[in-house]
Structures are given as structure tokens and as C-alpha cells.
Amino acid sequence: MQHLDPESLSLLALGEELGDDAAAHLRACPDCAEDYAGLRRAVVAAKPGMDAGLEAAALEPPGPRVWAGIHSALGLSDDVAADPLGPSRTQAPPAAGPTTAAPPPPVPLPAPEERDGRNRPRGGAGWMRRPGVWLAAAAAAALLTAGIVWSAQQSRPAVTPLAQAELAPVDRHSATGVARVLETGDGQRTLEVRVDKNEARGYQEVWLIAPDLSRLVSLGVMTSDAGSFAVPAGLDLAKYPIVDVSDEPMDGNPAHSSVSIVRGTLAS
Amino acid sequence: MAPFEASPAWDADLNESFAAGDETALAEAYRQFSPLVHTLARRSLRDPAAADDVTQEVFIRVWRSRSAFDPARARLPAWIVGITRNAIADAHAASAHETRRVLAAVESAPDPEPATGQTAAEALADRILLDGELEKLGEPQGSILKLAFYDDLTHSQISQKLNLPLGTVKSHIRRSLSQLKSRLEVDRATS
Structure with missing residues (x-):
């Protein structure tokens, strides 16, 4: 079978119709298909309007500490310190x-x-x-x-904590941490959480979760690698023993994203 | 030229101010392109922490190598994408001695993100790399491709409109597309 000439491949990549024979050859010949694919990629990249508004939503911003690292490494001025x-x-x-x-x-x-x-x-x-x-x-x-x-x-x-938990990384995360429940003078319980790094793509949210994962209580947002959260009075920690730090996207959805960074179970 | 803008918000003046050492131009570049840089790294390295490191490294390199950036010859977004692909390649090379670990990670934890994310990020990177390349083709190649891209004219329609022989038009299209293709491949070969 004769290969398609480079000019024909270029015209095909531009979307021109060159007849059934050319189309059939392109489907059957891996060499021509590869050349075509490369040309087509260039056409797609150069041609306007084929991907209007190229889904900024599909892109994931870097973590909040990246700019601080750049700023510090380059010794930039305070004027550009903000992320x-x-x-x-x-x-x-x-x-x-x-x-x-x-x-x-x-x-x-x-x-x-x-x-x-x-x-x-x-x-x-x-x-x-x-x-x-x-x-x-x-x-x-x-x-x-x-x-x-x-x-x-x-x-x-x-200070002896009422309970504490080692937090282990979940899925593809590698952060670890600790959590503990302390009682302050007036009987208010506080959950302290500390992780060794913030791996959230969005932001970290701290939860207490039932052992069967059927119920959960949000304790709040953790903006750095540590946080302290009031435990609602009357909440039975035995029924919500799992401490979970999730990665929440900025999507306004108050539910758990189902992406957990670290997790551990409280034990006294 | 407007239809070629891969990033409409990117003000060409920023190329100049970046080259002149204006830190706010770097911050603006980070604002606009760090999500793309990070996504390219994340998809390639499959590790959020490593992707953050690459993102940091890219913008550090971008700034430190700014004296090599010529705003008359390139645009900052394409410059950033090129440096990103190099930095990703370096990150892969640095972990080459850990190949077993990487392979194990890849096998045990396939990236759950939809493939469309990768396509979108790569397509956007391609688009940024080719932004402005038509202007560099010269004439009549630039006009020929613009008629094909913008006006969706066939090569015979272009031949009539520009009053050029059919064979000449086809030949220009072939060479021009090949040049754009190699622009993407050269860049990729470094990554």
C-alpha cells in the first residue's frame, strides 16, 4: 500500500476531505497515523476556538506554600510577599x-x-x-x-490529654500527624491537630467521624499545619472517634470531599 | 492576532517588565500560570508534593534565568512552559535511581484524576508554545495558515484568494505545519 504523501497528511490534519481512500489508509497505516497525529496536534494547538476557555477548572493550583518558598529563595521584596x-x-x-x-x-x-x-x-x-x-x-x-x-x-x-490519635496518611498522601483532645478549665474540650505538612490542594478541614463512616461532624478549617478546635459540648467522642483531615476544594460544597489526607482513631 | 492569544489576560508589556526585573511581573506570571505548571508536573510526576516542588523550582528558574529571556523573540508564557518541561524532566531524572519505588507507586496508585485533565493541561501548554509562532513563519506562509485556521478555507480556496499556484499553497502548508509540529516536539524532546 502506498503511503500518504506529506502534503496530503498536512491537508488531512487541517480537516480537509481527501476521499475515502486516504481516510481508509490513515486508519490502516500506523506510520501515517503517527505522522498525522503529530500534525494534527500542531493544528489543534495553533487553531483558535477549538478549546475555548480551556478549562481553568481542570487545572490544579499549587499549594499555598509554594509562593512563599519562591519568594524566600529569590529574596523578593515584601511588596510581592502575598500569594x-x-x-x-x-x-x-x-x-x-x-x-x-x-x-x-x-x-x-x-x-x-x-x-x-x-x-x-x-x-x-x-x-x-x-x-x-x-x-x-x-x-x-x-x-x-x-x-x-x-x-x-x-x-x-x-496536661494529660483525654484522648489522642496518631494520624496516618490516606491514599496517595504522605503527611502524618497527631491529634489530641484536651479539657480546659470550664469543661470545654478542645481537639488539637498537628500535621507535618499541609498537603491540601484546596484547604484542610478537620472532622470527627463515626467508626462506620456513616456520620461525621466538621470541626473547622485548618489553615496551617496545626489547629485547635472546640469539640461541641455533648458530642460523644466514643461515637465519633475518627479524626480526619480532608482536602476540600473551593467549591462551596459543605460536604466532605471524600479526599482524606490523614486519619487516625482517638484512644485514651 | 487576538485569536492567537492563548492567555488573553497576559499583557505583552509584562514581557518587557519581566525582562527588566520587575518582581510584580513574576508575581503576575505566577498568578496566571502556576496552576498550569503545577498541573503539568502533577500529571507527570503523580505526586502532589513533588509537583509543588517542581512549581517552585520552575518559577525560581524563570526568575534567575530572566537575562536569557528576550521579549523580542519569545513570550513569557511559552518561556515558562519550556522551563516547566525541563524541570519535570529533571525531577524524573533525579528520581531515576528510585525507579523501583516510582514504578511501585505508579502501579499501586494510578492517578485517579480523569484523563481529560491531562489533555486539557497539555493542550493548553501546546497552545501557549505555539502562541505567536504563525507570525514567525513569514509570508505568504503566515497568511496561508491564517486563512486555513481562521477562515476554514481549503487549500484550493486559499490558492484562489491569494492567487498562488495550488502546488505552492500545498507546499507552504506542509512546511509550515511541519515547523509548528517540530516546535512542539523540540520542546517535548527536552522534557
Whole structure:
């Protein structure tokens, strides 16, 4: 069988009709089909209107710490410190402390905690190195923020958690973490969660889930690699022993995305 | 020229300001193209953390190599896509000694994302790479392809419209398409 000449292949790639014989040969001949495929790819790429609005939705943005790593590695100015992908991904307070309750420090560059060995945010502790700013931030935060409470609890091993869980990675994730339930003076229970890195494509949400996965309670959004969440009074942890951190897309759907990053079961 | 814009929001002035060292141009490039960079890396490497690392590496390289970027010859989006494919290749090479681990990961955890995602990201990358390439074909090749692409004219209609011999039109189409094809392949060969 005679192969299609290059000009015919080009015209076919442009969508011209060259008759049944050419079409039949193209279907039957792997060599010609390969050449055609390459030309067709160029036509599709160069021709307008074949993919109008090329599904930005199909693209997945990088994690919220990537820009901080770039910013730090290149020593860029504070003017461009904010994640260009927008604040909606890194809902404040990004790094004021490991809790969601602490107000953000009034500094331009949030301190990206070491996500893992790969990121190396060299200037990560920048705001810590500026005592004036740090003191101002501390004063503004009225000293007794939940973040400081957390720090105190972290450094005071005397606090015995009611229950705790080792968090193991789920599916293709590799993050690990710990969760524990503490009781504060007034009987309020708090779930503290800490992961070694934020692997969420969207944002992290913390859940308590029944053993058979049939029921679940959302405790809130975790914007960094640690968070502290009030456990609703009356919630029986024995009925909701599974701590789950999910990866939630920004789609406005309040349900669990069914993409879990880490999971563990509370035990006292 | 408007129909060729792969990314309408990309202001050509940003090519100049990027080349001149304006950090806000880098931030704007990141805003517009980091999702594509990340998606290309993610689909190729199948590892979210590695894709984040590649994304970071790409924009660091983009900035550090800006003196090699000539806004008169290339557009920043195509420059970024080219660097992305190189960085992905480097990431694969770096993990080559871990081939067994990678193969095991691939076999045990096939990417559950729909294949359309890959198609869309790759198609968008192709489109960005060819953005502006028709202008570089010269004449009459550029006009011939624009009539074929924009106006959907057949080669014989183009021949009549431009008053060129049929064989000349066909020959120009063949060479021009081959050139566009190799633009994609050269880029891919580096990745």
C-alpha cells in the first residue's frame, strides 16, 4: 500500500476531505497515523476556538506554600510577599500561631513553617527576627491568644490529654500527624491537630467521624499545619472517634470531599 | 492576532517588565500560570508534593534565568512552559535511581484524576508554545495558515484568494505545519 504523501497528511490534519481512500489508509497505516497525529496536534494547538476557555477548572493550583518558598529563595521584596493566587486559599491568619483564633501579626511576610525538607523557606522566620514587629504583634494580640495557650500547653507535659490519635496518611498522601483532645478549665474540650505538612490542594478541614463512616461532624478549617478546635459540648467522642483531615476544594460544597489526607482513631 | 492569544489576560508589556526585573511581573506570571505548571508536573510526576516542588523550582528558574529571556523573540508564557518541561524532566531524572519505588507507586496508585485533565493541561501548554509562532513563519506562509485556521478555507480556496499556484499553497502548508509540529516536539524532546 502506498503511503500518504506529506502534503496530503498536512491537508488531512487541517480537516480537509481527501476521499475515502486516504481516510481508509490513515486508519490502516500506523506510520501515517503517527505522522498525522503529530500534525494534527500542531493544528489543534495553533487553531483558535477549538478549546475555548480551556478549562481553568481542570487545572490544579499549587499549594499555598509554594509562593512563599519562591519568594524566600529569590529574596523578593515584601511588596510581592502575598500569594499571587489570592488570599482565599490561605485564609488569615496564615502564621500568627497554630490556632485559628489568633489574630495575624501585622507583618507583610507570614512566616512559612518548614513544610518538609524540600521547601527550605530560608527567610521563613523573618518576622521572628524583627523584635520590634514581633513585640508589636504580641501586644496587639493581647498576649493571651489561643496561640500562646497552645504554646504553653505544648511545653507543659503535665496536661494529660483525654484522648489522642496518631494520624496516618490516606491514599496517595504522605503527611502524618497527631491529634489530641484536651479539657480546659470550664469543661470545654478542645481537639488539637498537628500535621507535618499541609498537603491540601484546596484547604484542610478537620472532622470527627463515626467508626462506620456513616456520620461525621466538621470541626473547622485548618489553615496551617496545626489547629485547635472546640469539640461541641455533648458530642460523644466514643461515637465519633475518627479524626480526619480532608482536602476540600473551593467549591462551596459543605460536604466532605471524600479526599482524606490523614486519619487516625482517638484512644485514651 | 487576538485569536492567537492563548492567555488573553497576559499583557505583552509584562514581557518587557519581566525582562527588566520587575518582581510584580513574576508575581503576575505566577498568578496566571502556576496552576498550569503545577498541573503539568502533577500529571507527570503523580505526586502532589513533588509537583509543588517542581512549581517552585520552575518559577525560581524563570526568575534567575530572566537575562536569557528576550521579549523580542519569545513570550513569557511559552518561556515558562519550556522551563516547566525541563524541570519535570529533571525531577524524573533525579528520581531515576528510585525507579523501583516510582514504578511501585505508579502501579499501586494510578492517578485517579480523569484523563481529560491531562489533555486539557497539555493542550493548553501546546497552545501557549505555539502562541505567536504563525507570525514567525513569514509570508505568504503566515497568511496561508491564517486563512486555513481562521477562515476554514481549503487549500484550493486559499490558492484562489491569494492567487498562488495550488502546488505552492500545498507546499507552504506542509512546511509550515511541519515547523509548528517540530516546535512542539523540540520542546517535548527536552522534557
